[in-house]
Amino acid sequence: MSALIIPCYIKSQWDINCLYRLLESVQNQTRKFDKVYLVDDASPLKYELPYDFAEHILLNENGGPARARNTGIERALASGIEHLLFTDHDCIPEKDWNDQMTGFLEQTSFAAVGGMTYSWGNTIYDYYHNINGTLAGKWLLPDKKELWYMPSLNFGMKAFAAEEFPFDERFPTAAGEDVDLCLRLRSKYRIGFCPTATLWHDYGYKNAFTGFRKFVNLFKKYKSSSATVYEGHTVLMWDSSESIYKGNMYESNLQTKIQ
Amino acid sequence: MSLIYRRKSNDPDFTHAIYDYVGEMRPFIKRVKKPHLLVPMLLFKSIEWGIYRWHKTPIRRFYGVKGNELIYMITNACNDRCPKCGIWERPEPRDQHLMIEHFINCLKRLHHNLYQVTLTGGEPLIFKKDVMLIAEEAKKLNVPMVTITNGRFLDEAFLTRYKKLGHILVVSVDSVEKEKWNEFRGRRNFDIVMPKIMLAKEILGDQLRIQSVLSKESAEEIPKVKEWCKQHKIQFNVQFNQDFGGTWTNVISGEVAYDNDTPCAARKNICIYPNGDVVKCFDHRRIPLAKEPLGNIAKQDIIEILCTKRSTEVSKIMKTCNLPCKNMSCNKPQTLLFN
Numbered sequence: 001m002s003a004l005i006i007p008c009y010i011k012s013q014w015d016i017n018c019l020y021r022l023l024e025s026v027q028n029q030t031r032k033f034d035k036v037y038l039v040d041d042a043s044p045l046k047y048e049l050p051y052d053f054a055e056h057i058l059l060n061e062n063g064g065p066a067r068a069r070n071t072g073i074e075r076a077l078a079s080g081i082e083h084l085l086f087t088d089h090d091c092i093p094e095k096d097w098n099d100q101m102t103g104f105l106e107q108t109s110f111a112a113v114g115g116m117t118y119s120w121g122n123t124i125y126d127y128y129h130n131i132n133g134t135l136a137g138k139w140l141l142p143d144k145k146e147l148w149y150m151p152s153l154n155f156g157m158k159a160f161a162a163e164e165f166p167f168d169e170r171f172p173t174a175a176g177e178d179v180d181l182c183l184r185l186r187s188k189y190r191i192g193f194c195p196t197a198t199l200w201h202d203y204g205y206k207n208a209f210t211g212f213r214k215f216v217n218l219f220k221k222y223k224s225s226s227a228t229v230y231e232g233h234t235v236l237m238w239d240s241s242e243s244i245y246k247g248n249m250y251e252s253n254l255q256t257k258i259q
Numbered sequence: 260m261s262l263i264y265r266r267k268s269n270d271p272d273f274t275h276a277i278y279d280y281v282g283e284m285r286p287f288i289k290r291v292k293k294p295h296l297l298v299p300m301l302l303f304k305s306i307e308w309g310i311y312r313w314h315k316t317p318i319r320r321f322y323g324v325k326g327n328e329l330i331y332m333i334t335n336a337c338n339d340r341c342p343k344c345g346i347w348e349r350p351e352p353r354d355q356h357l358m359i360e361h362f363i364n365c366l367k368r369l370h371h372n373l374y375q376v377t378l379t380g381g382e383p384l385i386f387k388k389d390v391m392l393i394a395e396e397a398k399k400l401n402v403p404m405v406t407i408t409n410g411r412f413l414d415e416a417f418l419t420r421y422k423k424l425g426h427i428l429v430v431s432v433d434s435v436e437k438e439k440w441n442e443f444r445g446r447r448n449f450d451i452v453m454p455k456i457m458l459a460k461e462i463l464g465d466q467l468r469i470q471s472v473l474s475k476e477s478a479e480e481i482p483k484v485k486e487w488c489k490q491h492k493i494q495f496n497v498q499f500n501q502d503f504g505g506t507w508t509n510v511i512s513g514e515v516a517y518d519n520d521t522p523c524a525a526r527k528n529i530c531i532y533p534n535g536d537v538v539k540c541f542d543h544r545r546i547p548l549a550k551e552p553l554g555n556i557a558k559q560d561i562i563e564i565l566c567t568k569r570s571t572e573v574s575k576i577m578k579t580c581n582l583p584c585k586n587m588s589c590n591k592p593q594t595l596l597f598n
Contacts, residue, residue: 124296128303131290215303219310247290 003035005072008089010043031099037072066167100197111161111189114150115197133243141240147191148241152178334381340445345504357535370400384412434480474500474507
């Protein structure tokens, strides 16, 4: 059994459009999710859901994506779900994304999995994120047999790992909470990489001119959490890592997949 | 990309920045397959590198959750001669005693993340003036303070000032019977100290606590101390005997009463010796990697010391080392300490 957990904070029509697009792609998955939890983190904008396959959980107070995901995790675990996948409202998974991610968790000993993330847009910034691997996870060096970290937009965990390692709700924004989770998780388990689980992320760049500010603010947001993450995981942070992109996504010895 | 946070004053020199920059750019360039995008891609990568390197980020970690306890063993010297402790046998030479300014600086540097500063010893009130300076600074910085004393040097003026600052005073009492008291203290001072404890109760009220050390020698006395505290409405705590160089024997034969899942103080404690040496725990030396202190606050900035690789590796080892110090009160949730 697999569940999809989507935290969302809807503040514009663009967010609503993204959410509808995501739900459509979730509906069209070749392997259906047993449960889909859409956790609304007290969004300022009201909206209707055009689909009834998702359980719409409305939080009373905004608590950040970590709290929203934990709410979804609690529901999923209570329903006896074995594999929990996570994505964000501005993502578009390929049709076989659930099949690949859940299949990977079923067939391997990894407690968690990350897939391959590409930029949805066509701007110069999207190209940059693709080759930079901004949201595509990081290999743990030197072997590249497991992940150092995987962003939560293309991430999955087995139930026992999710139960043992929930997100840290002290992270108030979507920055650092996934790094923190992965580093805690790695103290006990391993995170695998499934390059065939493709997911697209829409950064929302309209063009090269208007996108620059968004580009800078994105990295400033990520940097804002770095001290928190560093303080919490000073030892694990010393491990070397390399961001994943199309050019190194198959460098791993994928025989580890059948371990 | 580097996620490692560095303070401005801890920044490495210019050449290191160049080395770091080149180290980031070289592998990235190989990823750019479209030659006409090489320059903009390098520009974007430089922007990202610059943000990660220099964009300011708050020093307060965990968004307001204060995670560290700063423990200052202000002196080894003591006016008592308790057999449970051997620290008093090695008083630091006067010229090796840390100047109070260094500790105040350390406190200022860390205060955002401190839930408590604790003064211990030896007998801290041998340096009563310094204790009061720290207490006043802690008050200004809004950091709760705890002073652990044998009570011998308490007086009305000190207690009145201390009361106003709102800090906690813990008096170490292992017996409330005169003969045992004098035996446990190695000094015949029961008649001097007991009235001072009563004075402290009168002035400090709930800010006064009593703590006893549980060992085979004191086991019969502890229930009496507990009862005495109950009668006088003073909060009370028992701490297991630890090897501080004394002759008392552990009631739990040196074993650890907690398992590896018990949180260890390793992640939160920052301990300072009388000469300014920094350790993560006063039982640090049992770990081979931690035989030497992590640094000295008279010579280095405290955050620089805590960010060293050895410091973090020692913390990691201490998380699962299961040494007897895991029995100590610094590993208990604060709310469970006194009752």
